[in-house]
Amino acid sequence: MPDLTVRSVDSVILDVPLIRPHKFATTTATAQPILLVTVTTEDGVAGHGEGVVPGGPWWGGESVETMKAIVDRYLAPVIVGRRVNELPGIMADLERVVANARFAKAAVDVALHDAWARSLGVPVHDLLGGACRDSIEVTWALGSAPVGEVLDEVEGKLESGLHHSFKLKMGALPPDEDTRRVAEIARALDGRASVRVDVNARWDRFTALTHVPRLVEAGVDLVEQPTPGNQIEVLAELTRRTGATVMADESVCSPHDALEVVRQGAADVIALKTTKVGGLRQSREVAAIAKAQGVALHGATSLEGPVGTAASLHFVCSEPGVNHGSELFAPLLLAEELLTEPLRYADGRLHLPEGPGLGVELDPDAVKRFTRT
Ligand code: MUC
């Protein structure tokens, strides 16, 4: 029997450049910071997890720097000396020491799953109950950029055959101008690609009631989180009144949030990020709640690197409730993939890797090159 006792929990910050700037509503990322957490057992088996937020603390208040402090100082002492197969108990104990901090806890949850699965010689999806699919469709996301720039990038992607749907970030421009920009793009792609938008909670109720119908009329297929995350009744009103397919993102950061969204009929789809909800175990709870009310699930991303993306991929491939595709594209946005064998994107889909744990192997030289000093 392998010794499953955790010998150490370590973390380093990586800064991985992007292939092009990614413009969000309030910030532009040129590199993605990743907190790489490593859980090592007494047998020397190492499992990895990533603490990642989309481009910085603007999204949910956490950053790689806050996550590093939380993991090193408060979470690691609770974990060292315990066995990786005590995961449910460990995660419950972490709640007693640190409130919220879900992105940081997700990094630890994934590293524990990876170390446990590697110790047993099985893939992580086996620990989640087994796989129901071996790949998932991947939407490509574009930052808030001018029409010509967006269309050039989309045409290139359509030609490559890798992506057939596109998520456009909104919220950086005044709403009128932003809506005109997106409407022009949606009309240019009519019948050739699915266009979705993410407003990242930047509009108030009246702005959303004014502009969401215009987006729908222009052919936008899905509108993600137009209004503030905690205003669930406003999201519900938009879902009822605008005719848009509405996806909740910032509104669902926990199973309880998911319960509120489904109770109020606030969204057609929930963007499920394994990061923002605190890991793979919490993701299963969110999925169970969505399924119980017939709400669709999308395999969403916080722009995880290859380890975090592989973790989300194992999750979506083990959860039949994820029935609205994914946006697990971020490794393709990184200038380097950090792995000895890249993740396999083909036929518009990301394919589940084989092998124990997450099924990906980090390239130690690449990790060293991007480690923040
Ligand atoms: C978000 O809010 O959905 C996902 C893709 C992207 O461009 O930003 C992220 C964050």
Ligand code: MG
């Ligand atoms: Mg979003």
